[in-house]
Amino acid sequence: MHTLDFFTKKRLSFGLFVVVLLGLTYVTIIFTEYNVAKGFTSIPKAIRWATTNFYPDAASLKKLPSILLKLRDTVMMSVASATIASACAFFVAIFGAQTTRINVWFSVFARGIATIFRNIDVSAWALILLFSFGQSSFTGYFALFFVTFGFMVRVLIETIDEVSTDSVEALRATGASYFAIIAQSVVPSCLPQLVSWVLFMIETNIRSATLVGILTGTGIGYSFDIYYKSLNYHAASLVIIVIVISVLAIEAVSNWIRRAVL
Amino acid sequence: MQANTTIIVRPWNAATVILRTTIMSLIIITGYAFTTFNTRDVDFWAGVDMLGSNFSALLLTPYLKNITFDVMIRNLFITIGLGFLTTIFGAAIALGLALLAAQNLAPRWLTVIIKGLTAFVRAVPTVLWVLIFAVSAGLGSVAAVLGMTFHSAGYLIKAYAESFEEIDNGTIEALKASGANWWQIVFQAVLPSSATALLSWTFLRFEINFSTAIAMGAAAGAGGIGYDMFMASGFYLNLHEMGAFTYAVLAFAVVLEAGATRYKASLRK
Numbered sequence: 001m002h003t004l005d006f007f008t009k010k011r012l013s014f015g016l017f018v019v020v021l022l023g024l025t026y027v028t029i030i031f032t033e034y035n036v037a038k039g040f041t042s043i044p045k046a047i048r049w050a051t052t053n054f055y056p057d058a059a060s061l062k063k064l065p066s067i068l069l070k071l072r073d074t075v076m077m078s079v080a081s082a083t084i085a086s087a088c089a090f091f092v093a094i095f096g097a098q099t100t101r102i103n104v105w106f107s108v109f110a111r112g113i114a115t116i117f118r119n120i121d122v123s124a125w126a127l128i129l130l131f132s133f134g135q136s137s138f139t140g141y142f143a144l145f146f147v148t149f150g151f152m153v154r155v156l157i158e159t160i161d162e163v164s165t166d167s168v169e170a171l172r173a174t175g176a177s178y179f180a181i182i183a184q185s186v187v188p189s190c191l192p193q194l195v196s197w198v199l200f201m202i203e204t205n206i207r208s209a210t211l212v213g214i215l216t217g218t219g220i221g222y223s224f225d226i227y228y229k230s231l232n233y234h235a236a237s238l239v240i241i242v243i244v245i246s247v248l249a250i251e252a253v254s255n256w257i258r259r260a261v262l
Numbered sequence: 263m264q265a266n267t268t269i270i271v272r273p274w275n276a277a278t279v280i281l282r283t284t285i286m287s288l289i290i291i292t293g294y295a296f297t298t299f300n301t302r303d304v305d306f307w308a309g310v311d312m313l314g315s316n317f318s319a320l321l322l323t324p325y326l327k328n329i330t331f332d333v334m335i336r337n338l339f340i341t342i343g344l345g346f347l348t349t350i351f352g353a354a355i356a357l358g359l360a361l362l363a364a365q366n367l368a369p370r371w372l373t374v375i376i377k378g379l380t381a382f383v384r385a386v387p388t389v390l391w392v393l394i395f396a397v398s399a400g401l402g403s404v405a406a407v408l409g410m411t412f413h414s415a416g417y418l419i420k421a422y423a424e425s426f427e428e429i430d431n432g433t434i435e436a437l438k439a440s441g442a443n444w445w446q447i448v449f450q451a452v453l454p455s456s457a458t459a460l461l462s463w464t465f466l467r468f469e470i471n472f473s474t475a476i477a478m479g480a481a482a483g484a485g486g487i488g489y490d491m492f493m494a495s496g497f498y499l500n501l502h503e504m505g506a507f508t509y510a511v512l513a514f515a516v517v518l519e520a521g522a523t524r525y526k527a528s529l530r531k
Contacts, residue, residue: 025346038404121511
Protein backbone atom coordinates (compact mmCIF):
# COMPACT_ATOMS: atom_id res chain seq x y z
CA MET A 1 0.00 0.00 0.00
CA HIS A 2 1.22 3.43 -0.86
CA THR A 3 1.25 5.84 2.11
CA LEU A 4 1.88 9.53 1.87
CA ASP A 5 5.03 10.77 3.53
CA PHE A 6 4.90 13.16 6.48
CA PHE A 7 5.52 16.41 4.60
CA THR A 8 3.03 15.70 1.80
CA LYS A 9 0.38 14.86 4.39
CA LYS A 10 1.07 18.03 6.31
CA ARG A 11 0.99 20.16 3.18
CA LEU A 12 -2.30 18.55 2.10
CA SER A 13 -4.02 19.13 5.44
CA PHE A 14 -2.79 22.73 5.53
CA GLY A 15 -4.00 23.26 1.95
CA LEU A 16 -7.42 21.84 2.86
CA PHE A 17 -7.61 24.18 5.88
CA VAL A 18 -6.90 27.21 3.68
CA VAL A 19 -9.42 26.13 1.03
CA VAL A 20 -12.18 25.61 3.64
CA LEU A 21 -11.39 29.00 5.19
CA LEU A 22 -11.48 30.78 1.83
CA GLY A 23 -14.76 29.04 0.95
CA LEU A 24 -16.35 30.07 4.25
CA THR A 25 -15.13 33.62 3.76
CA TYR A 26 -16.66 33.74 0.27
CA VAL A 27 -20.01 32.41 1.51
CA THR A 28 -20.00 34.92 4.39
CA ILE A 29 -19.26 37.84 2.04
CA ILE A 30 -22.29 36.87 -0.10
CA PHE A 31 -24.51 36.30 2.94
CA THR A 32 -23.71 39.54 4.79
CA GLU A 33 -23.87 41.46 1.47
CA TYR A 34 -20.46 42.94 2.17
CA ASN A 35 -19.30 44.97 -0.84
CA VAL A 36 -15.61 44.08 -1.21
CA ALA A 37 -14.88 46.69 -3.89
CA LYS A 38 -16.54 49.43 -1.86
CA GLY A 39 -14.55 48.26 1.15
CA PHE A 40 -11.27 48.78 -0.66
CA THR A 41 -12.20 52.15 -2.20
CA SER A 42 -13.51 53.41 1.15
CA ILE A 43 -10.12 53.17 2.85
CA PRO A 44 -8.33 55.86 0.77
CA LYS A 45 -11.54 57.94 0.91
CA ALA A 46 -11.59 57.71 4.69
CA ILE A 47 -7.92 58.69 4.91
CA ARG A 48 -8.44 61.68 2.61
CA TRP A 49 -11.46 62.78 4.63
CA ALA A 50 -9.67 62.31 7.96
CA THR A 51 -6.64 64.37 6.96
CA THR A 52 -8.82 67.27 5.76
CA ASN A 53 -11.59 67.26 8.38
CA PHE A 54 -10.76 65.07 11.31
CA TYR A 55 -8.40 67.08 13.52
CA PRO A 56 -9.08 69.41 16.44
CA ASP A 57 -9.15 73.13 15.59
CA ALA A 58 -9.06 76.22 17.81
CA ALA A 59 -12.84 76.37 18.26
CA SER A 60 -13.03 72.73 19.38
CA LEU A 61 -10.30 73.28 21.98
CA LYS A 62 -12.76 75.52 23.85
CA LYS A 63 -14.90 72.41 24.38
CA LEU A 64 -12.00 70.59 26.05
CA PRO A 65 -13.12 71.32 29.67
CA SER A 66 -16.59 69.89 29.10
CA ILE A 67 -15.11 66.87 27.27
CA LEU A 68 -12.74 66.22 30.18
CA LEU A 69 -15.66 66.37 32.60
CA LYS A 70 -17.46 63.68 30.58
CA LEU A 71 -14.24 61.65 30.47
CA ARG A 72 -14.09 61.80 34.26
CA ASP A 73 -17.66 60.43 34.44
CA THR A 74 -16.73 57.54 32.14
CA VAL A 75 -13.50 56.67 33.97
CA MET A 76 -15.24 56.86 37.34
CA MET A 77 -18.03 54.58 36.14
CA SER A 78 -15.51 52.06 34.79
CA VAL A 79 -13.49 51.99 38.02
CA ALA A 80 -16.54 51.78 40.28
CA SER A 81 -18.20 48.98 38.29
CA ALA A 82 -14.96 46.99 37.98
CA THR A 83 -14.10 47.33 41.68
CA ILE A 84 -17.49 46.53 43.17
CA ALA A 85 -18.25 43.74 40.69
CA SER A 86 -14.86 42.16 41.41
CA ALA A 87 -15.40 42.33 45.17
CA CYS A 88 -18.80 40.62 44.77
CA ALA A 89 -17.28 38.11 42.36
CA PHE A 90 -14.51 37.27 44.85
CA PHE A 91 -17.07 36.27 47.49
CA VAL A 92 -19.02 34.15 45.01
CA ALA A 93 -15.79 32.63 43.66
CA ILE A 94 -14.69 31.59 47.17
CA PHE A 95 -17.97 29.72 47.66
CA GLY A 96 -17.77 28.37 44.10
CA ALA A 97 -14.13 27.23 43.78
CA GLN A 98 -13.39 23.53 44.18
CA THR A 99 -10.84 24.17 46.94
CA THR A 100 -13.05 26.28 49.17
CA ARG A 101 -16.64 25.57 48.17
CA ILE A 102 -19.21 24.94 50.85
CA ASN A 103 -21.59 23.01 48.65
CA VAL A 104 -21.41 21.47 45.18
CA TRP A 105 -24.78 22.83 44.08
CA PHE A 106 -23.86 26.37 44.99
CA SER A 107 -20.74 25.97 42.90
CA VAL A 108 -22.74 24.81 39.87
CA PHE A 109 -25.25 27.63 40.39
CA ALA A 110 -22.53 30.30 40.68
CA ARG A 111 -20.82 29.12 37.50
CA GLY A 112 -24.13 29.03 35.63
CA ILE A 113 -25.10 32.57 36.64
CA ALA A 114 -21.63 33.83 35.73
CA THR A 115 -21.84 32.17 32.30
CA ILE A 116 -25.12 33.96 31.57
CA PHE A 117 -23.84 37.32 32.83
CA ARG A 118 -20.63 37.37 30.79
CA ASN A 119 -22.07 35.92 27.58
CA ILE A 120 -24.72 38.59 27.14
CA ASP A 121 -22.80 41.41 25.48
CA VAL A 122 -22.42 44.69 27.34
CA SER A 123 -24.40 46.53 24.64
CA ALA A 124 -27.28 44.06 25.04
CA TRP A 125 -27.18 44.56 28.82
CA ALA A 126 -27.34 48.32 28.29
CA LEU A 127 -30.39 47.95 26.02
CA ILE A 128 -32.07 45.64 28.57
CA LEU A 129 -31.31 47.91 31.54
CA LEU A 130 -32.62 50.98 29.71
CA PHE A 131 -36.09 49.60 30.57
CA SER A 132 -35.37 49.95 34.30
CA PHE A 133 -33.03 52.92 34.63
CA GLY A 134 -33.64 55.00 31.50
CA GLN A 135 -30.97 57.31 30.16
CA SER A 136 -28.97 57.60 33.40
CA SER A 137 -25.52 56.52 34.60
CA PHE A 138 -27.12 53.59 36.48
CA THR A 139 -27.86 51.82 33.18
CA GLY A 140 -24.22 51.90 32.09
CA TYR A 141 -23.01 51.12 35.60
CA PHE A 142 -25.10 47.96 35.87
CA ALA A 143 -24.31 46.86 32.31
CA LEU A 144 -20.57 47.03 33.08
CA PHE A 145 -21.18 45.52 36.53
CA PHE A 146 -22.92 42.40 35.19
CA VAL A 147 -20.35 41.65 32.50
CA THR A 148 -17.42 42.27 34.88
CA PHE A 149 -19.06 40.10 37.54
CA GLY A 150 -19.55 37.21 35.11
CA PHE A 151 -15.99 37.40 33.84
CA MET A 152 -14.41 37.80 37.29
CA VAL A 153 -16.27 34.84 38.84
CA ARG A 154 -14.80 32.63 36.12
CA VAL A 155 -11.19 33.83 36.39
CA LEU A 156 -11.21 34.06 40.20
CA ILE A 157 -12.49 30.48 40.56
CA GLU A 158 -9.57 29.41 38.34
CA THR A 159 -7.15 31.60 40.33
CA ILE A 160 -8.26 30.23 43.72
CA ASP A 161 -7.98 26.62 42.53
CA GLU A 162 -4.57 27.33 41.01
CA VAL A 163 -2.94 29.43 43.71
CA SER A 164 -4.24 28.31 47.07
CA THR A 165 -5.00 24.56 46.91
CA ASP A 166 -1.82 23.51 48.73
CA SER A 167 -1.94 26.13 51.47
CA VAL A 168 -5.64 25.47 52.11
CA GLU A 169 -4.87 21.76 52.55
CA ALA A 170 -2.02 22.56 54.92
CA LEU A 171 -4.18 24.86 57.05
CA ARG A 172 -7.06 22.38 57.05
CA ALA A 173 -4.66 19.73 58.39
CA THR A 174 -3.79 22.00 61.32
CA GLY A 175 -7.48 22.22 62.19
CA ALA A 176 -7.99 25.87 61.22
CA SER A 177 -11.58 27.02 60.87
CA TYR A 178 -13.14 27.80 57.47
CA PHE A 179 -12.97 31.55 57.98
CA ALA A 180 -9.38 31.39 59.23
CA ILE A 181 -8.43 29.46 56.09
CA ILE A 182 -10.10 32.04 53.86
CA ALA A 183 -8.58 35.02 55.68
CA GLN A 184 -5.07 33.62 56.17
CA SER A 185 -4.57 31.65 52.98
CA VAL A 186 -7.02 32.30 50.15
CA VAL A 187 -7.26 36.09 50.38
CA PRO A 188 -3.53 36.87 50.72
CA SER A 189 -2.46 34.42 48.01
CA CYS A 190 -5.08 35.61 45.52
CA LEU A 191 -4.86 39.35 46.17
CA PRO A 192 -2.12 40.19 43.62
CA GLN A 193 -3.92 38.24 40.87
CA LEU A 194 -7.22 39.82 41.89
CA VAL A 195 -5.80 43.35 41.62
CA SER A 196 -4.23 42.51 38.27
CA TRP A 197 -7.60 41.31 36.91
CA VAL A 198 -9.41 44.36 38.32
CA LEU A 199 -6.97 46.59 36.43
CA PHE A 200 -7.58 44.55 33.27
CA MET A 201 -11.34 44.98 33.68
CA ILE A 202 -10.96 48.74 34.21
CA GLU A 203 -9.11 48.96 30.88
CA THR A 204 -11.81 46.87 29.17
CA ASN A 205 -14.63 48.81 30.82
CA ILE A 206 -13.38 52.19 29.65
CA ARG A 207 -13.58 51.00 26.06
CA SER A 208 -17.02 49.42 26.63
CA ALA A 209 -18.20 52.52 28.53
CA THR A 210 -17.72 54.61 25.38
CA LEU A 211 -20.05 52.26 23.50
CA VAL A 212 -22.53 52.10 26.38
CA GLY A 213 -22.41 55.91 26.56
CA ILE A 214 -23.55 56.17 22.95
CA LEU A 215 -26.50 53.85 23.69
CA THR A 216 -27.51 55.40 27.02
CA GLY A 217 -26.59 59.06 26.49
CA THR A 218 -23.97 59.36 29.23
CA GLY A 219 -20.25 60.08 29.57
CA ILE A 220 -17.66 60.46 26.85
CA GLY A 221 -19.57 58.26 24.37
CA TYR A 222 -22.43 60.75 24.52
CA SER A 223 -20.04 63.69 23.88
CA PHE A 224 -18.70 61.95 20.80
CA ASP A 225 -22.19 61.07 19.59
CA ILE A 226 -23.43 64.68 19.88
CA TYR A 227 -20.46 66.18 18.02
CA TYR A 228 -20.53 63.39 15.43
CA LYS A 229 -24.24 63.74 14.70
CA SER A 230 -24.03 67.54 14.51
CA LEU A 231 -21.16 67.08 12.00
CA ASN A 232 -18.73 68.90 14.32
CA TYR A 233 -15.86 66.58 13.33
CA HIS A 234 -13.14 68.79 14.85
CA ALA A 235 -14.63 68.37 18.32
CA ALA A 236 -15.31 64.65 17.68
CA SER A 237 -11.64 64.12 16.81
CA LEU A 238 -10.67 65.88 20.03
CA VAL A 239 -12.86 63.41 21.95
CA ILE A 240 -10.99 60.52 20.29
CA ILE A 241 -7.61 62.00 21.18
CA VAL A 242 -8.72 62.42 24.80
CA ILE A 243 -9.91 58.79 24.89
CA VAL A 244 -6.66 57.49 23.36
CA ILE A 245 -4.51 59.41 25.83
CA SER A 246 -6.51 58.22 28.83
CA VAL A 247 -6.62 54.57 27.67
CA LEU A 248 -2.84 54.53 27.05
CA ALA A 249 -2.17 56.27 30.39
CA ILE A 250 -4.33 53.80 32.33
CA GLU A 251 -2.67 50.87 30.50
CA ALA A 252 0.77 52.23 31.43
CA VAL A 253 -0.16 52.68 35.10
CA SER A 254 -1.74 49.24 35.39
CA ASN A 255 1.23 47.58 33.66
CA TRP A 256 3.52 49.30 36.15
CA ILE A 257 1.40 48.13 39.10
CA ARG A 258 1.20 44.61 37.67
CA ARG A 259 4.99 44.34 37.32
CA ALA A 260 5.47 45.53 40.90
CA VAL A 261 2.79 43.31 42.44
CA LEU A 262 2.94 39.97 40.61
CA MET B 263 17.35 36.74 74.50
CA GLN B 264 14.41 34.59 73.56
CA ALA B 265 11.95 37.40 74.25
CA ASN B 266 13.57 39.79 71.81
CA THR B 267 13.40 37.60 68.72
CA THR B 268 10.19 38.24 66.86
CA ILE B 269 9.41 36.62 63.57
CA ILE B 270 8.21 39.15 61.04
CA VAL B 271 5.42 37.27 59.36
CA ARG B 272 4.61 39.73 56.63
CA PRO B 273 7.50 42.01 55.83
CA TRP B 274 6.69 45.38 54.31
CA ASN B 275 8.23 45.50 50.88
CA ALA B 276 7.57 47.48 47.72
CA ALA B 277 5.11 44.89 46.38
CA THR B 278 2.84 44.92 49.46
CA VAL B 279 2.95 48.72 49.71
CA ILE B 280 1.94 49.13 46.06
CA LEU B 281 -0.71 46.42 46.38
CA ARG B 282 -2.30 48.09 49.40
CA THR B 283 -2.07 51.57 47.91
CA THR B 284 -3.76 50.32 44.73
CA ILE B 285 -6.58 48.68 46.66
CA MET B 286 -7.10 51.78 48.84
CA SER B 287 -7.13 54.06 45.77
CA LEU B 288 -9.65 51.83 44.00
CA ILE B 289 -11.94 51.98 47.05
CA ILE B 290 -11.61 55.78 47.36
CA ILE B 291 -12.20 56.36 43.63
CA THR B 292 -15.23 54.05 43.75
CA GLY B 293 -16.70 55.98 46.69
CA TYR B 294 -16.12 59.25 44.87
CA ALA B 295 -17.52 57.83 41.62
CA PHE B 296 -21.04 57.52 43.00
CA THR B 297 -21.16 61.28 43.64
CA THR B 298 -20.42 61.95 39.94
CA PHE B 299 -23.26 59.82 38.58
CA ASN B 300 -25.56 61.54 36.13
CA THR B 301 -28.92 60.43 37.56
CA ARG B 302 -31.13 62.54 35.24
CA ASP B 303 -33.83 62.37 37.97
CA VAL B 304 -34.17 58.61 37.53
CA ASP B 305 -35.31 57.06 40.80
CA PHE B 306 -32.65 54.46 41.61
CA TRP B 307 -34.77 52.37 43.99
CA ALA B 308 -37.74 52.38 41.67
CA GLY B 309 -35.36 51.10 38.97
CA VAL B 310 -34.06 48.35 41.24
CA ASP B 311 -37.65 47.51 42.11
CA MET B 312 -38.52 47.19 38.42
CA LEU B 313 -35.43 45.08 37.72
CA GLY B 314 -37.06 41.90 39.06
CA SER B 315 -40.26 42.19 37.03
CA ASN B 316 -38.27 43.27 33.95
CA PHE B 317 -35.96 40.26 34.23
CA SER B 318 -38.87 37.86 34.55
CA ALA B 319 -40.54 39.45 31.49
CA LEU B 320 -37.23 39.16 29.65
CA LEU B 321 -36.23 35.64 30.58
CA LEU B 322 -39.49 33.83 31.42
CA THR B 323 -41.87 35.11 28.74
CA PRO B 324 -39.87 35.67 25.56
CA TYR B 325 -41.79 35.87 22.28
CA LEU B 326 -41.34 37.46 18.88
CA LYS B 327 -43.70 40.12 17.58
CA ASN B 328 -42.21 42.34 14.90
CA ILE B 329 -40.06 39.78 13.09
CA THR B 330 -40.46 36.05 12.50
CA PHE B 331 -38.28 33.31 13.96
CA ASP B 332 -36.64 32.70 10.55
CA VAL B 333 -35.69 36.36 10.22
CA MET B 334 -34.26 36.35 13.74
CA ILE B 335 -32.05 33.31 12.97
CA ARG B 336 -31.01 34.92 9.67
CA ASN B 337 -30.05 38.12 11.49
CA LEU B 338 -28.16 36.13 14.12
CA PHE B 339 -26.15 34.56 11.31
CA ILE B 340 -25.48 37.97 9.76
CA THR B 341 -24.00 39.03 13.10
CA ILE B 342 -21.95 35.81 13.28
CA GLY B 343 -20.86 36.42 9.66
CA LEU B 344 -19.68 39.95 10.43
CA GLY B 345 -17.70 38.59 13.37
CA PHE B 346 -16.16 35.85 11.22
CA LEU B 347 -15.33 38.08 8.27
CA THR B 348 -13.60 40.73 10.40
CA THR B 349 -11.63 38.04 12.25
CA ILE B 350 -10.38 36.52 8.96
CA PHE B 351 -9.50 39.91 7.46
CA GLY B 352 -7.86 41.06 10.68
CA ALA B 353 -5.90 37.81 10.98
CA ALA B 354 -4.66 38.04 7.37
CA ILE B 355 -3.39 41.60 7.89
CA ALA B 356 -1.96 40.75 11.30
CA LEU B 357 -0.07 37.67 10.06
CA GLY B 358 1.97 39.83 7.68
CA LEU B 359 2.56 42.79 9.97
CA ALA B 360 3.24 40.73 13.10
CA LEU B 361 6.31 39.24 11.39
CA LEU B 362 7.61 42.80 11.09
CA ALA B 363 6.67 43.59 14.69
CA ALA B 364 8.43 40.62 16.36
CA GLN B 365 11.75 41.53 17.89
CA ASN B 366 13.46 38.30 16.88
CA LEU B 367 12.48 38.67 13.21
CA ALA B 368 12.63 42.37 12.34
CA PRO B 369 14.93 45.34 12.99
CA ARG B 370 14.27 47.14 16.25
CA TRP B 371 13.17 50.48 14.74
CA LEU B 372 10.52 48.75 12.63
CA THR B 373 9.10 46.80 15.58
CA VAL B 374 8.87 50.00 17.63
CA ILE B 375 6.99 51.84 14.86
CA ILE B 376 4.50 49.02 14.24
CA LYS B 377 3.90 48.33 17.93
CA GLY B 378 3.34 52.04 18.58
CA LEU B 379 0.84 52.31 15.73
CA THR B 380 -1.08 49.22 16.85
CA ALA B 381 -1.22 50.53 20.43
CA PHE B 382 -2.91 53.64 19.04
CA VAL B 383 -5.32 51.61 16.89
CA ARG B 384 -6.29 49.50 19.92
CA ALA B 385 -6.78 52.52 22.19
CA VAL B 386 -9.61 53.83 20.00
CA PRO B 387 -12.77 51.83 20.84
CA THR B 388 -14.10 49.74 17.91
CA VAL B 389 -17.38 51.63 17.71
CA LEU B 390 -15.50 54.88 17.05
CA TRP B 391 -13.49 53.26 14.22
CA VAL B 392 -16.76 52.10 12.66
CA LEU B 393 -18.30 55.58 12.95
CA ILE B 394 -15.16 57.17 11.45
CA PHE B 395 -15.37 54.85 8.42
CA ALA B 396 -19.12 55.45 8.22
CA VAL B 397 -18.53 59.11 7.25
CA SER B 398 -17.04 58.10 3.90
CA ALA B 399 -18.62 54.64 3.42
CA GLY B 400 -22.06 55.36 4.89
CA LEU B 401 -23.61 53.49 7.84
CA GLY B 402 -23.84 49.79 7.06
CA SER B 403 -21.89 46.59 6.67
CA VAL B 404 -18.93 48.17 4.82
CA ALA B 405 -18.16 50.65 7.60
CA ALA B 406 -18.72 47.96 10.25
CA VAL B 407 -16.40 45.48 8.55
CA LEU B 408 -13.67 48.08 7.98
CA GLY B 409 -13.81 49.47 11.53
CA MET B 410 -13.90 46.04 13.19
CA THR B 411 -11.13 44.72 10.92
CA PHE B 412 -8.98 47.67 11.90
CA HIS B 413 -9.35 47.01 15.61
CA SER B 414 -8.97 43.22 15.18
CA ALA B 415 -5.76 43.70 13.20
CA GLY B 416 -4.37 45.99 15.91
CA TYR B 417 -5.18 43.41 18.56
CA LEU B 418 -3.91 40.37 16.63
CA ILE B 419 -0.65 42.03 15.52
CA LYS B 420 0.27 42.44 19.18
CA ALA B 421 -0.84 38.92 20.12
CA TYR B 422 0.86 37.25 17.13
CA ALA B 423 4.10 39.22 17.55
CA GLU B 424 4.27 38.15 21.21
CA SER B 425 3.70 34.51 20.19
CA PHE B 426 6.54 34.79 17.64
CA GLU B 427 8.82 36.31 20.26
CA GLU B 428 8.16 33.39 22.61
CA ILE B 429 9.52 30.69 20.29
CA ASP B 430 12.89 29.14 20.98
CA ASN B 431 15.68 31.41 19.77
CA GLY B 432 17.94 28.40 19.29
CA THR B 433 15.84 27.15 16.37
CA ILE B 434 16.16 30.46 14.54
CA GLU B 435 19.90 30.61 15.20
CA ALA B 436 20.41 27.05 13.98
CA LEU B 437 18.58 27.83 10.74
CA LYS B 438 20.52 31.07 10.32
CA ALA B 439 23.81 29.23 10.83
CA SER B 440 22.84 26.69 8.18
CA GLY B 441 22.32 29.54 5.72
CA ALA B 442 18.53 29.72 5.64
CA ASN B 443 17.09 33.03 4.47
CA TRP B 444 14.40 35.06 6.27
CA TRP B 445 11.47 33.46 4.40
CA GLN B 446 12.74 29.95 5.12
CA ILE B 447 13.07 30.79 8.81
CA VAL B 448 9.52 32.17 8.87
CA PHE B 449 7.90 29.25 7.04
CA GLN B 450 9.95 26.36 8.46
CA ALA B 451 10.40 27.44 12.08
CA VAL B 452 8.39 30.45 13.19
CA LEU B 453 4.93 29.70 11.78
CA PRO B 454 4.84 25.93 12.48
CA SER B 455 5.97 26.28 16.09
CA SER B 456 3.57 29.12 16.93
CA ALA B 457 0.58 27.77 14.97
CA THR B 458 -1.47 26.63 18.00
CA ALA B 459 -0.90 29.94 19.80
CA LEU B 460 -1.98 31.88 16.70
CA LEU B 461 -5.11 29.74 16.37
CA SER B 462 -6.19 30.24 19.98
CA TRP B 463 -5.64 34.03 19.79
CA THR B 464 -7.66 34.13 16.57
CA PHE B 465 -10.48 32.12 18.14
CA LEU B 466 -10.50 34.43 21.16
CA ARG B 467 -10.77 37.39 18.80
CA PHE B 468 -13.69 35.71 17.03
CA GLU B 469 -15.52 35.54 20.37
CA ILE B 470 -14.80 39.25 20.89
CA ASN B 471 -15.84 40.14 17.34
CA PHE B 472 -19.13 38.28 17.69
CA SER B 473 -20.11 40.45 20.66
CA THR B 474 -18.72 43.55 18.94
CA ALA B 475 -20.87 42.76 15.90
CA ILE B 476 -23.96 42.78 18.15
CA ALA B 477 -22.89 46.15 19.53
CA MET B 478 -22.23 47.56 16.04
CA GLY B 479 -25.73 46.54 14.98
CA ALA B 480 -27.12 48.43 17.95
CA ALA B 481 -24.90 51.53 17.88
CA ALA B 482 -23.63 51.89 14.31
CA GLY B 483 -26.36 50.57 12.00
CA ALA B 484 -24.49 47.42 11.01
CA GLY B 485 -27.67 45.32 10.87
CA GLY B 486 -27.97 41.79 12.23
CA ILE B 487 -29.46 40.85 15.57
CA GLY B 488 -27.91 43.87 17.33
CA TYR B 489 -30.13 46.15 15.27
CA ASP B 490 -33.19 44.06 16.19
CA MET B 491 -32.26 44.43 19.86
CA PHE B 492 -31.85 48.18 19.41
CA MET B 493 -35.31 48.41 17.84
CA ALA B 494 -36.92 46.23 20.54
CA SER B 495 -35.36 48.40 23.24
CA GLY B 496 -35.59 51.91 21.83
CA PHE B 497 -38.48 51.80 19.37
CA TYR B 498 -40.98 49.04 20.20
CA LEU B 499 -40.17 49.03 23.95
CA ASN B 500 -40.85 45.29 23.96
CA LEU B 501 -39.00 43.36 26.68
CA HIS B 502 -40.47 40.02 25.61
CA GLU B 503 -39.01 40.36 22.14
CA MET B 504 -35.76 41.51 23.69
CA GLY B 505 -35.82 38.24 25.68
CA ALA B 506 -36.04 36.15 22.50
CA PHE B 507 -33.05 37.98 21.00
CA THR B 508 -31.13 37.63 24.26
CA TYR B 509 -31.64 33.86 24.25
CA ALA B 510 -30.51 33.64 20.61
CA VAL B 511 -27.31 35.59 21.31
CA LEU B 512 -26.67 33.78 24.58
CA ALA B 513 -27.01 30.36 22.95
CA PHE B 514 -24.34 31.06 20.35
CA ALA B 515 -21.99 32.77 22.83
CA VAL B 516 -22.20 29.82 25.25
CA VAL B 517 -21.47 27.36 22.42
CA LEU B 518 -18.44 29.47 21.40
CA GLU B 519 -17.15 29.61 24.96
CA ALA B 520 -17.59 25.87 25.46
CA GLY B 521 -15.72 25.27 22.20
CA ALA B 522 -12.86 27.50 23.32
CA THR B 523 -12.64 25.79 26.72
CA ARG B 524 -12.56 22.36 25.06
CA TYR B 525 -9.90 23.46 22.60
CA LYS B 526 -7.74 24.82 25.41
CA ALA B 527 -8.14 21.60 27.40
CA SER B 528 -7.12 19.52 24.37
CA LEU B 529 -3.97 21.64 24.00
CA ARG B 530 -2.95 21.01 27.60
CA LYS B 531 -2.96 17.21 27.19
